[in-house]
Amino acid sequence: MKRKFIPADESFARWKKDPRFVAAYNALAASLIKARSEADMTQEQVAQAMGTTQAVVARLESGKVLPSTRTLERFAKATRSRLRITFEPQPKAAR
Numbered sequence: 001m002k003r004k005f006i007p008a009d010e011s012f013a014r015w016k017k018d019p020r021f022v023a024a025y026n027a028l029a030a031s032l033i034k035a036r037s038e039a040d041m042t043q044e045q046v047a048q049a050m051g052t053t054q055a056v057v058a059r060l061e062s063g064k065v066l067p068s069t070r071t072l073e074r075f076a077k078a079t080r081s082r083l084r085i086t087f088e089p090q091p092k093a094a095r
Contacts, residue, residue: 012066029063032075036061039079049078 015021036046036057043057050057051074059065060075067075069085076083 025063028067029061032061035076035079035081039081041079046075046078050074 016025036043039046041049043061044054047054047057057075060067060071069083072083
């Protein structure tokens with residue numbers, strides 16, 4: 001059996017229609033901004049610490065891109081914060 005791979009942008013477009021995903025994604029963007037603010041850093045400073053550009057940091061904080069775990073780890077390290085990813089059970093009605 002041949003496995004079909006779905007491009008990330010196709011999945012992202014589908015997920016953006018789910019209000020729960022949008023809320024979680026907006027929370028992630030807010031968390032990035034909060035981490036940078038608490039580190040008292042500009043986007044440019046975070047970008048330099050990550051080895052990227054200010055535009056990349058701005059896109060991450062805008063919530064317009066789906067960052068990889070590696071990118072989130074680099075952001076956390078740059079802002080001297082800790083990345084924590086958890087799995088939480090959904091309420092029975094949402095299953």
